[in-house]
Amino acid sequence: MDTLLRAEKLTKHYGPVVALESAQFDVVEGVTGLLGSNGAGKSTAIKLFLGLISPTSGSMQVLGVESSESLEVRSRLGYMPEHDCLPNNVTAAEFLTHMAQVSGLPPSQARSRAADTLRHVGLFEERYRPIGGYSTGMKQRVKLAQALVHDPALILLDEPTAGLDPGGREEMLDLVRKTHAEFGISLMLSSHLMGDVERTCDRIVVLEDGRVVQQGEVTGFTEELETIFIEVEERRAELLEALKRLGVEASDEDGAVIVPEAGTDTYELISKALVEAQAPLRRLGPRRHALSEIFEDTNGLSAPPFAAAGDPE
């Protein structure tokens, strides 16, 4: 799999403020989440890759090109900023056609790509209306569309769900997944919402105070440490004892038996224990860890700086 982005000991200081410190990570094809609280260095990393700022030290590769100085590599990059970036008095069709040309496409191709892209983000009907009259959700789609219009190899999205209501967020994340699954374009999105990253991304890079604290496959994060829950009609205590005899760690929680950190052979042991305890089984199944649990439980980050999606916090 091709490496799209590579950060090597990437460091960025703003005076005494450390925005990014020796960050080392690769971004490959797929959807990569850059997870971290505000000020963790997510936006700094994105701006470094885009060549908008230069690193204090270290280096980065973008689509196989050393350094961000190369203008041409930007023809193959898309960027969706966090904040407002749209004109008011131009139609979406006109704006996208223009932006495609600024990315290097000839006018006729730019025009047809603009129409195509607006259809893909679900704005085909509204494309001849001035953007100023669009809702927040529609504007967010135009922001994604302008990052997509020149068919880049990689799109960098800075907090794509910021300021959206739950419905809008859902739509946005669907579009992100669709962009990869159907269009074959890789994406890297930054977010402070664990839920967004968990649902959308194949891989995550976790930043904290400018350092990379975790990186890997999302499924790896959640599947390696599977939890199995067992519900029985009766004889729960006997089942727990049987499990203990077989060397399976188990606990009693909310009227169910929970087996944390289950491996591949655990299911066999559980079935043995059920027989031994003669406990009538009602339900048995895996319960995937949410990312937030992993951070709380296994990484010693007692108070994760990230709010899981939907948390009232």
Place this chain on the structure above:
Amino acid sequence: MTSFPGAQPESGTSAREGRVFDLGYRTYEGPREGRNRARLAVYIDGLRIALGLGRGGRAKILPWLFVAVAIGIGLIFALIAGAVDRVAGAGAAEAADLPSHADYYTGAGVLLFLFAAVVGPELLCPDRHNGVINLYLVRPITSVDYVAARFLAFLTVMLVVAWLPQIVLLAGLAFGAPQPGDYLTDNWTDIPKFLGAGAALAVYTTSMGLAVAAFTTRRGYASVGLVGLFIITQFAAGIIGEEVEGATGEWLSLISLSDIPMHINELIFETDDSLGGGFAAGNLPTGVRIGAFFAFTAAPILVLWYRYRSLTV
């Protein structure tokens, strides 16, 4: 609509011409023309902004009103000359020293200043106000490319606005004369003269208008600021010219920003009354007046370059 065999029909769409097929996402394999295409796109977009094209009715009112009034003044000059010739006999207009090419910019110059103040900032301010500039900076173009393309776009428009009324005036005078062919052979030197004086005025007003716009994201502030600068410096120069005797007064009254291009106008047309006679700086040596023009034109360009070179997201 073309239909492609094997394509999936898009649900819920019906078209009179036939069925609409969703072709799915198509990758772009066409040419990517990079930086030069991007510069050209920003230039053409600049022209469209200046003339309000593709931006709804309201955006067209001001620029086209200015153009209409500017041409109208040229037309009136021509009509007066024609009327005088009719009433008092051929050649009477020339003998009476009626307003002509040399006087056009003295009379209508204020209109061009206003045009630069009102329309010029529209090319730069909204992009920074709305954040659209961020989308330019991540594309295969530098911030200096961007501002240079915008500068050339507005210069193009200013040249047309400066030259067109003079051309209308020339045509009016020629067709008003008994022998249009003879008029042109006798007065052909007016053409390079008004082209030169118009170009000087256009490049000066462009650099002033855009440099002021580089200091604010609000178009209105830039417009008011520039008009204020013209009025205040002209007022100050008037007072200084009267109060301060001799060479010092002449030098100091160079600060009248609205008179800077009029020096060139006077020198080209070899008149000395276009600044209303009592203008102290008009007595300075030719070299100083030309030098002042270039200095006052180059300084805003340097400011503009500097402001955009260091532009970050």
